[in-house]
Each structure stands twice: as C-alpha cells, then as structure tokens.
Amino acid sequence: MSTTATQPPEQSQLSNALARDRLGVAAVVFFVMSAAAPLTVVAGVVPTGLAVTGLTGISIAFVAVAVVLAIFAVGYVAMARHIANAGAFYAYISQGLGRPLGVGASWVALLAYNMFQIASYGGFGAIAAPLFSDWFGVDIKWWILALICWALTAVLGVLDVAVNGKVLATLLVAEIVVVIAFSFADIFSPNFSASSAPLDPGTLVGAGSGALLVMAVTGFVGFEQSVVFSEESRDPRRTVSRATYISVALIAVLYGFAAWAMISAAGGDVVGRAGAEGPDLFFNVASDQLGSAALHIGHALFLTSLIAAMISFHNIISRYTFSLGREGVLPRAFGKTVPGTGAPKNGSLAQSALGLIAIIVFAVNGWDPLVNMFFWGGTAGGLGVLLLVSITSIAVIGYFLKHPEGEDFWHRIGAPVIGTILLIIMTYLAIDNIATLLGVEPGSTPAVVVPLSFAVLFVAGLIWALILRSSRPEIYAGIGLGARSATAQGGGGFSAALASTEENK
Amino acid sequence: MATSPQLPLADDLFLTAHDSVKGKCLLSPATLGLGMAAALIGELVLWRRLDLIDGKIQIIDDRPTGDPAATAVLDQLLREGHHRAIRDWISFLATGIAIDLVERRLSRAGLVQRQEKRGLFGSKVSFVPTDSMIAGWPATRIRTFIGRGEMLDVPDLVLAGLILATGLDQHVFVTLDARGRSQLFDQLKRRLPAMLHELVSQTEAAVGDAVMARRA
Numbered sequence: 001m002s003t004t005a006t007q008p009p010e011q012s013q014l015s016n017a018l019a020r021d022r023l024g025v026a027a028v029v030f031f032v033m034s035a036a037a038p039l040t041v042v043a044g045v046v047p048t049g050l051a052v053t054g055l056t057g058i059s060i061a062f063v064a065v066a067v068v069l070a071i072f073a074v075g076y077v078a079m080a081r082h083i084a085n086a087g088a089f090y091a092y093i094s095q096g097l098g099r100p101l102g103v104g105a106s107w108v109a110l111l112a113y114n115m116f117q118i119a120s121y122g123g124f125g126a127i128a129a130p131l132f133s134d135w136f137g138v139d140i141k142w143w144i145l146a147l148i149c150w151a152l153t154a155v156l157g158v159l160d161v162a163v164n165g166k167v168l169a170t171l172l173v174a175e176i177v178v179v180i181a182f183s184f185a186d187i188f189s190p191n192f193s194a195s196s197a198p199l200d201p202g203t204l205v206g207a208g209s210g211a212l213l214v215m216a217v218t219g220f221v222g223f224e225q226s227v228v229f230s231e232e233s234r235d236p237r238r239t240v241s242r243a244t245y246i247s248v249a250l251i252a253v254l255y256g257f258a259a260w261a262m263i264s265a266a267g268g269d270v271v272g273r274a275g276a277e278g279p280d281l282f283f284n285v286a287s288d289q290l291g292s293a294a295l296h297i298g299h300a301l302f303l304t305s306l307i308a309a310m311i312s313f314h315n316i317i318s319r320y321t322f323s324l325g326r327e328g329v330l331p332r333a334f335g336k337t338v339p340g341t342g343a344p345k346n347g348s349l350a351q352s353a354l355g356l357i358a359i360i361v362f363a364v365n366g367w368d369p370l371v372n373m374f375f376w377g378g379t380a381g382g383l384g385v386l387l388l389v390s391i392t393s394i395a396v397i398g399y400f401l402k403h404p405e406g407e408d409f410w411h412r413i414g415a416p417v418i419g420t421i422l423l424i425i426m427t428y429l430a431i432d433n434i435a436t437l438l439g440v441e442p443g444s445t446p447a448v449v450v451p452l453s454f455a456v457l458f459v460a461g462l463i464w465a466l467i468l469r470s471s472r473p474e475i476y477a478g479i480g481l482g483a484r485s486a487t488a489q490g491g492g493g494f495s496a497a498l499a500s501t502e503e504n505k
Numbered sequence: 506m507a508t509s510p511q512l513p514l515a516d517d518l519f520l521t522a523h524d525s526v527k528g529k530c531l532l533s534p535a536t537l538g539l540g541m542a543a544a545l546i547g548e549l550v551l552w553r554r555l556d557l558i559d560g561k562i563q564i565i566d567d568r569p570t571g572d573p574a575a576t577a578v579l580d581q582l583l584r585e586g587h588h589r590a591i592r593d594w595i596s597f598l599a600t601g602i603a604i605d606l607v608e609r610r611l612s613r614a615g616l617v618q619r620q621e622k623r624g625l626f627g628s629k630v631s632f633v634p635t636d637s638m639i640a641g642w643p644a645t646r647i648r649t650f651i652g653r654g655e656m657l658d659v660p661d662l663v664l665a666g667l668i669l670a671t672g673l674d675q676h677v678f679v680t681l682d683a684r685g686r687s688q689l690f691d692q693l694k695r696r697l698p699a700m701l702h703e704l705v706s707q708t709e710a711a712v713g714d715a716v717m718a719r720r721a
Contacts, residue, residue: 013581014588014597319717326713339672342533342716493669494709497690 022234028226028243029250034168035222035316036251037309039175039302042258043282044123048375049215050274050281052439056195056263057203059256061216064204066252068422069220070245072389074415075396077241078407080227082399084481088323089224089388094480096395099469102480103329104461105388108454110324112384113317115377116221117351118358120310121146122373124303125359127279131299143363149310150359154352157314160343168308175305176254178298182282183258185289186265195264198256210429211437217389217426218382219255223247224389258282278370314351321347328468328475329461332496371439379437380450383430387454390423474499510642512616513572514551514660515544515607517643518667520616520634521677525641528620528633531676535599535715540671541607542598543708546591547663548575550700555582557700560707561589574606591707599711608632644668644677651685662697665689666705671712 046058080086083095089109094102125142133139186192203209226244233239263270265285274281283298322344325334334346362373393416400412431451435442438450468476511517518540522532530537546562549555552570556563567583569576578598588594611617616639617632634640647665650657657665668674678686697705 012585012588014585014593017597017600322716323713336675337672337716339531339536339675340533342536344716493672493674494666494693494705497669498694 023229023232023239024234025239025243025246028229028233028240029247030169030172031229032223032226032243032247033176033250034172035225035309035312036219036247037175037305038172038179038254039298039305040120040123040309041219041255042179042262043279043298043302044127044306044374045215045218045378046255046259046262047274047277047279047281048370049211049379050263050271051278052371052375053208053211053215053436054271055203055208055212055436056197056270057200057206057209057212058215058263059198059260060201060204061209061212062219062252062256062259065213065216065220065426066248068419068426069223069248069389071415072393072419072423073223073241073244073248074411075400075419076224076392077227077230077244078411079396079399080230080240081236082403082406085323086227086230088320088480089392091480092392092399093395096397096399097391099476099479100462100465101391101395103465103468104458105391106324106329107457107461107464108384109388110317110320111453111457112381112388113313113320114351114354115381115384117310117313117317118355119374119377119381120306120313121150121355121359122362122369122377124149124306124310126368126370126374127306128303130280131303135296141363142369143359146359146369147356149307150352150355152307153310153314153355154348156311157318157348157352158343158345160315160338160341160345160348162315163308163311168312171301171304171308174301178301179254179258181294182286182290182298183261185286185294186261189265189285189289191267191285192261192265195260198260198263208433208436210426210431210433213426214379214382214386214430214433214437216255217386218378220248220251221382221385223251224385262286314348317351318344318347321350327478327481328472328499329464329479335496336493376438376446376450383434383437383450384454386423386427386430390420390427393420393423472499511646511658511660512614512643513575513610514548514663514667515541515574515603516611516614516616517660517664518544518671519607519611520640521643521664521668522671522673523634523640524676525634525637528637528640530631530633531673532671534604536671536712538599538601538604539595539708539711539715540667540673541603542595543667543670543704543711544663545575545578545598545603545606546594547660547667547701547704548572549579549582550704551660551663554579557591557703560591560703562591562594563589572610574610577606578603591704592711595707595711647677647689648681648685651681651689654688656696657689657692659696659698659701662693663701663705666693666697666701667708669693670705670709 049058050056076092079092083091085091088106090102090106093105125146128145129140129142132145203212223244226240226247230236230240262282262285266273266281277284279302283295287295321330321334322337324330325332325336325347334350336346337343338345362369367373396416397413397420400407400416404412434451435444435447438446440446465476465479512520522537522540523530532540546555549570550557552575554564554566554570556565562582564582567579569579608617612619612632616635618635620631620633622629622631643664647657647661650661668677681689
C-alpha cells in the first residue's frame with residue numbers, strides 16, 4: 001500500500017497509480033481465450049455436432065465465422081471507445097437502436113448465457129460418468145456428478161470465489177497443448193488421410209450450412225469480452241482491436257485445425273464413429289500414437305476445463321445480473337451485494353436455482369445429458385449470441401449515424417454494413433437450419449421452442465422497457481449505462497433510496 | 506437521549522463500517538477504500554475548499570484545513586492540478602491512501618487501535634475501534650434523529666448517503682421501520698446539496714464498477 005507521507009512527490013502519483021493496472025495485448029488475448037474453453041469445443045461440441053447433424057464442414061465454418069466476426073469487430077471495437085459499459089451487447093443496442101431493443105437484448109443475453117452454463121453441467125455429467133467407471137470402477141449416474149459440480153459452483157458463486165488467475169492460465173495452456181499434441185498425433189496416425197470434407201467451402205452454401213455456422217459461433221463465445229478492457233488498456237485505439245483480431249484468428253486456426261485432423265484420422269465413417277464414441281472420438285483417434293498416460297491427462301483436463309469454465313461463467317452471469325439489477329432492468333434485489341465481500345449474491349443464487357431445476361428436469365425425464373443438455377444448450381446459446389451479435393452490428397451503424405465524430409468511414413459504416421449483411425445471412429441460415437442443428441424433425445417441439453424462447457424474451461424485454469419509459473423515466477434514462485455509471489438511476493442503495501422517495505410522494 | 510459526538514465524516518464512516526460487537530470490518534477492503542476516499546473529498550467540500558461540478562473537482566480555497574488527513578488530500582490535489590475527474594480521485598485515494606489517513610487520525614484520537622491477527626499465512630494488521638460502543642456511535646445518532654423526526658445536518662446526510670452507496674445500509678439501516686426509511690430517503694432527496702449528491706453517486710458507481718471488475 002502506498003502512503004502519501006512516506007513517498008517523495010513524483011510527477012504524478014495519480015497517473016502512475018491508475019496506469020499500473022493497464023493491460024497489454026497479450027493479457028487481453030489471454031482473458032478472451034480463457035473464456036473460450038478449447039477442449040470443451042474441440043472434444044465436446046465438434047464430435048457431438050458431427051453425430052447430431054451429420055455435417056463435416058466444420059473447419060471451414062470456423063474460418064468463415066472468424067472472418068465475419070473480425071469484420072463485425074471493426075465497428076464493435078470502435079464503438080466501445082465511445083460508450084460506457086462496453087462488453088455488454090445490450091449497451092450497444094440501447095445506444096444504437098434505442099433502449100427498448102436494448103432491454104430485449106439484455107434478457108436474450110441472460111437466457112443465452114444461462115444456456116451455456118446449464119450445458120456445462122450436462123456436459124460434465126455425461127463425460128465424467130464413463131470416465132469415473134473407467135478410472136475408479138464406480139458407476140455413478142450423470143446427474144449425480146452434475147449435481148456435485150452444480151453444488152461446488154453454487155457455493156463458490158455465493159462466496160464469490162474466483163478460480164485463481166494462475167490456475168486458469170495453467171489449465172488453458174495445458175488445454176491448448178493437449179489439443180495441438182492430439183491433433184499432430186492424428187496426422188501421424190496410420191489411418192490418417194487428409195480429408196477435404198472439413199474444408200469444403202461448398203458446405204457453407206449447402207443444406208445444413210446454418211447448423212455448421214452456429215456450431216462454429218459457439219466456439220467463439222467470449223470474444224466479445226475483449227472490449228471490457230477498452231478503458232483499462234495501454235493504448236485504447238490499438239490494444240483492444242489487436243487483441244480481438246488475434247483472439248478470433250487463434251481460435252479459428254486452433255479449432256479448425258484440430259477438427260480437420262480429427263476428421264481426417266477418423267476414417268471413412270466419421271459421423272458414425274462420432275455417434276458411437278461421442279467426445280471420446282477426439283481422444284480415440286489419437287490414442288494409438290500417444291500412450292494411455294496422454295489419454296488420461298487429456299481426459300482429466302477435459303473435466304477440469306469444464307469445471308473451470310462453469311465457475312467462471314457462473315461469475316459472469318451473476319455479475320451481469322447484478323449490473324441489470326443496478327440499472328433497474330431486473331428487480332433491484334439483484335443489484336445488491338454482500339457488503340463484506342462484494343459478492344453479487346442474489347444473481348448467483350438465481351443462476352444456481354435455474355441450474356438445479358434444469359438438472360432435475362433432465363434427470364427426471366431421462367433426457368440425454370450429452371445431446372439434449374450439453375449440445376442443445378451450447379448451440380442454442382450459440383444461436384442466441386449470433387442473434388445478439390447481428391443486432392449489435394446494426395446498432396453500431398445506428399450509433400455512428402448519430403455520432404460520426406472521431407472514427408473514419410471504414411470503422412463507422414464500411415465494415416459495419418458488410419458485417420451486418422453477412423451476419424443477417426448467417427442468422428437466417430441458422431434459424432432456417434435449426435432442426436438440422438438439433439438433429440430433430442423440422443417443426444418439432446425443440447426446433448420451435450429454441451428460437452421462440454429468444455423471441456418471447458426479446459419482446460417481453462421490449463415491453464418492459466416501454467413500461468419503464470412511461471412509469472419510471474429516471475430508470476429508463478440510465479438503461480445501458482451499466483453499474484459503473486454515476487448517472488444510472490438503478491438499484492444501488494443510494495439511487496434506489498432517491499427513486500423510492502419519488503414513489504412515496 | 507443525548508447524541509454521541511460527531512467526528513469528521515470519514516471517521517464516522519470508518520466506525521460505521523465496523524461491527525459494533527466484534528469490531529470486525531463489515532466492508533471488503535476495496536469498498537472501504539472507496540468509502541474513505543469519497544468521505545475525505547466530502548470533508549474538503551464541507552470545509553469549503555472544493556467544489557464538485559460536472560464530475561470534476563475545483564479547488565476554491567487552497568488554505569490547509571487544520572486537519573492533517575483532509576489537508577494531505579488537499580495538498581495532493583494541489584500537486585496534481587491537471588487531474589480533475591472526481592472518479593479518478595476516488596479510485597486513486599482508494600488504493601490505500603485514504604484508509605491510511607483515516608486510520609492514523611482515528612488512532613491519534615484514541616478511537617481505534619492496531620490489531621495484529623496471526624493467521625496461517627503470516628499476520629494481518631488492521632485497525633479496529635478501541636471500544637465496541639464507539640463503532641455504533643454514528644449510526645445510532647442518525648437513527649436517533651430519524652426516530653425523533655428531526656433533520657440531519659449536512660455531514661450526516663452525506664454519511665447516510667455513503668452508507669447506502671457502500672451497501673452498509675444492509676447492516677446499519679435494517680432496524681429502521683418503513684416510516685423512518687422513507688423519512689431518511691426524503692431528507693436525502695430534498696436536503697443533500699447537489700455537489701455532495703454527485704459525490705455519493707460517483708462513489709456508488711465506483712463501488713458497482715469494483716464489483717463488475719472483481720476488485721470488490
């Protein structure tokens with residue numbers, strides 16, 4: 001701790017103190033990648049996706065999505081320099097397209113993020129159950145394992161214990177090493193024959209292309225968090241944009257390469273094998289090159305990465321809920337923290353309650369934890385994020401039409417317009433292919449419920465915003481500004497107190 | 506009922522932030538730091554040394570106040586003339602400077618004492634109220650005034666605002682009934698001067714920011 005009395009007056013203690021935490025490109029890239037959970041995507045989402053959709057063009061889909069997201073990021077990162085609360089899609093949408101659409105988007109985001117969280121419980125249960133019986137010879141039901149993880153997450157969430165940064169870093173690096181090592185082992189496997197199917201651009205325009213694109217988007221979720229550091233980066237104009245492009249490129253190369261190597265080494269019937277072997281496909285195709293030790297390490301990392309992702313994501317959701325509670329977009333109770341720890345307790349409890357209900361419902365109905373919970377949850381969340389990215393892209397155009405200062409044509413209009421067109425096409429394909437994505441008949445319940453639930457929440461949020469506009473204009477005015485804004489009239493104790501007096505008068 | 510003596514704003518907030526039974530701090534170190542930083546700036550506003558306008562600090566009088574803690578902050582403000590954003594100053598003083606100044610002032614007055622707690626991983630030094638009764642003084646005073654339906658003075662209004670902004674109200678104001686609460690809130694709304702209102706709002710935003718950024 002620095003003290004005023006003991007230090008000689010420097011040029012500016014204040015500048016130094018505030019600059020101490022400034023982040024560079026590497027730190028931001030690292031933060032984004034840690035949300036990406038490489039093994040979960042490469043060993044979890046990709047093989048399950050192969051089995052459910054029967055589509056193999058996943059590598060080219062990763063590349064295509066990366067290109068679209070990079071174009072989108074040009075305007076997105078530019079707008080982040082001009083607004084508060086960057087990092088939350090609804091902040092962009094509130095300022096670019098109006099607050100009602102922003103509130104609708106904030107609720108959609110809450111659902112999408114919760115879907116990822118719930119997916120991770122199912123994924124852990126489904127993946128850990130066979131491993132536990134293999135390692136320890138104990139046969140435990142998936143939902144018991146899911147509940148253990150859920151309880152761990154819930155307790156750590158209320159206490160607001162984060163996974164230590166160094167632990168996360170070690171896990172992430174280890175995961176990336178495992179993905180690369182297994183992929184190279186695939187290449188040297190006797191069964192390997194370089195397949196062109198994962199890279200066939202024709203799949204991007206063929207049947208089921210929307211399903212592939214959503215699966216790929218799921219792998220990139222977290223990239224949008226880079227802009228959170230707009231205010232805290234060393235060079236606001238360069239650090240965040242570079243970090244975003246680097247992260248998107250790294251994710252595309254890593255995932256695209258790993259998926260290509262796995263499919264190439266899996267032999268003729270990769271879809272059949274994916275169905276039979278599930279997430280083990282990733283480990284099995286490389287196993288003859290690597291010893292059983294490597295396999296165990298890979299499996300163990302798979303589980304730890306899921307747990308780490310679970311805990312981190314839970315914290316993100318409870319903070320997001322806190323922010324919405326502070327703004328008055330959600331009930332004020334969510335805007336409170338535990339004074340002694342600063343933990344956003346109510347948001348955490350609400351997320352845990354939702355997770356518990358989901359696990360129980362899936363267990364009671366006997367639904368498949370891998371396909372129905374992990375894959376459906378993950379890809380439905382991916383669809384939600386795709387919707388949000390698309391609306392945000394339009395919002396960027398809207399914002400810069402009103403505030404053209406400080407950015408050139410390419411950042412304001414050029415890239416955002418191209419990005420928006422591409423994103424709208426992707427969204428259309430995604431919704432059109434939703435049945436393929438989920439592996440169900442078109443028009444069947446899941447294929448209707450998933451897009452409909454987003455639509456219903458979006459409209460409900462929109463209506464709520466309109467209600468706020470007429471009944472609580474001071475709250476309405478602060479929508480999209482976030483918990484860090486002094487002008488937000490939301491649920492902090494002081495502003496809530498001021499707002500409540502108005503009611504009593 | 507006699508009311509207990511009123512201390513400088515930051516001292517009152519420091520005491521309020523400590524449990525009146527065990528003396529334990531009720532706030533996370535980051536939130537306590539933000540509260541202390543805001544309270545010291547608030548003291549300088551009450552001393553008529555600063556104006557807070559449009560998120561910026563303006564020095565209107567550079568004479569020392571006679572109080573070492575507030576004067577130390579004023580000196581720092583004078584040295585760093587190019588930085589004026591209230592938010593930056595709250596963040597800066599919250600890095601430990603403000604807590605340190607307030608702890609020294611309180612221990613000079615004999616109201617807090619150093620406590621060393623030996624734990625598994627080395628010892629932790631903190632300052633706790635010398636008497637568990639002392640910690641309860643400021644909150645009791647506010648509750649007494651409100652209970653009698655009397656007006657709070659400006660320093661106590663700022664104190665109440667900062668109690669709400671830091672989340673201490675969950676400890677301090679739980680015993681207020683609905684009528685007392687609405688009376689307090691009404692006083693804040695009507696009688697807290699605009700500059701101090703801004704200070705409290707900025708503090709609340711900084712606390713929210715700290716929660717979002719996991720610093721709280």
